[in-house]
Amino acid sequence: MKIRKWLRILHRDIGYLGIGLTVIFAVSGIAVNHIHDWNPNYSIEQSTTQVENIPSTNNEDIVKHVLNELEITQKPEGWHRTSPNHLQIFLEGNTVDVNLETGKIVQEKVSPRPFLREFNVLHLNEPKQAWTWFSDLYAVSLLFLAISGLFLLKGKKGWKWRGTWMTAIGIVIPILFLLYYR
Incomplete structure (x- = not known):
């Protein structure tokens, strides 16, 4: 069997195996790239309310009163x-942030997206351990897909003509960004 045929078979099958991981890494990559604009891990919801007759005794009584007024049954940490x-x-x-003078309450609820x-x-790579090896294997498979993709097509649309220019552009663009931002 010719090498090009084997490359095509492996390229196709490894590509199919990598679709799920590619989606996960792509979506997460976009989210993490914009970490300064929003929190990609948690949704943070703020609300403001008013509570009357806050006791001026001790903190524990204030906490009980405020949670009761807000109808929060959860035990405070x-x-x-x-x-x-x-x-x-x-x-x-x-x-829950309580202004003891005005009774203004600001709640900040955090929930995972x-x-x-x-x-x-x-x-x-927060899990570490086996996930590190699995994601390394995925990275190696991406290298294989990139390199084998160079040799799949013959003629004008293959590596010798169009492929050379497209590969060069793909290498030059990140270098230009590095030069510009350094």
């Missing part, structure tokens, strides 16, 4: 005064 007139209450996935959080965990 902790609380502390950020200033004499402000108390922060920490709940799982929720921070479905799928995107998991994609980012994999892309940034």
Whole structure:
């Protein structure tokens, strides 16, 4: 069997195997590239409300009163005064900031973004261990796809003509960005 035929078979099959990983890495890559514009892992929702008759006794009574008024049944993980007139209450996935003078409440609820959080965990190699080896294997398969793709087509659309120019452009563009931003 000719080498070009084997390259075509391997290129096709490895390409199919890599589709899921490519989607995960591409979506996560776009999200992580824009980390300064938004949080790709968590959705943060802020809301403001008002609570009346905040007791001026101890912090524990204030916490119980505020959570009762907000109809939050979750047990607080902790609380502390950020200033004499402000108390922060920490709940799982929720921070409640209480202005003790005005009764103004600012809640910040944090929840993981479905799928995107998991994609980012994999892309940034948080699992380590076996995932490192698996993603390295994926990187090697991408190298194979890039190199074998050079030799799949013959003639004008193959490596000797069009392929040379397209490959050169693909190498020059990142170099230009490096030169521009350094």
